[in-house]
Amino acid sequence: MGLVGAIVLVIGAGLLVWFIGAYNGLVRKRQEVRNAWSQIDVQLKRRHDLIPNLVEAVKGYFAHERQTLENVIKARTQAVNATGLKDKADAENFLTQTLRSLFAVAERYPELRANQNVLALQEELTSTENRISFARQFYSDQAMRLNTAIEMVPTNVVAGLTGFQKAEFFEIEDPAHREAPPVRF
Numbered sequence: 001m002g003l004v005g006a007i008v009l010v011i012g013a014g015l016l017v018w019f020i021g022a023y024n025g026l027v028r029k030r031q032e033v034r035n036a037w038s039q040i041d042v043q044l045k046r047r048h049d050l051i052p053n054l055v056e057a058v059k060g061y062f063a064h065e066r067q068t069l070e071n072v073i074k075a076r077t078q079a080v081n082a083t084g085l086k087d088k089a090d091a092e093n094f095l096t097q098t099l100r101s102l103f104a105v106a107e108r109y110p111e112l113r114a115n116q117n118v119l120a121l122q123e124e125l126t127s128t129e130n131r132i133s134f135a136r137q138f139y140s141d142q143a144m145r146l147n148t149a150i151e152m153v154p155t156n157v158v159a160g161l162t163g164f165q166k167a168e169f170f171e172i173e174d175p176a177h178r179e180a181p182p183v184r185f
Helices: 003-059 066-081 085-106 116-151 155-162
Strands: none
Touching: 003 066, 003 085, 003 116, 003 155, 066 085, 116 155
16 A cells, blocks of 8 residues: 555544544534424423413303304413424414414403412413523524534535435414414413
């Protein structure tokens, strides 16, 4: 093995080390995206668990508002059963919409606004909406980091050779839904 062979071996070893490092960096970023999604999922589950309690707390006051409660329950069921990022985002957007209508109707019931159980649920839901917002932001940041690495030279070569896919963003479609639902009673 001559000088040329040694140079080729060193260059080959360097490329292999770089390839492994780039691949491991992409794996780490993909795991960070998965972790960020699981944090959103935890908060969405918390939200889904709060809604039946809220519906039960207001049910007695809403004798003439049955359709509103049914819509909230239907939206929650759709959100719980949604699969895939796009379906989950759509279902959560619909759930947020129905919660807004529930809170709008609740504004007409002064005795409901004074109910301690409803007030406690309101505080929990507000806190959960904030957590969901922070988790979405964290997820979007992680998805952006992965997507950037997949597109940038030279890691795009490693990503292409090893089948890495871009992460979808968890987006809210309608700008009117970008705010947390009002939860004042």
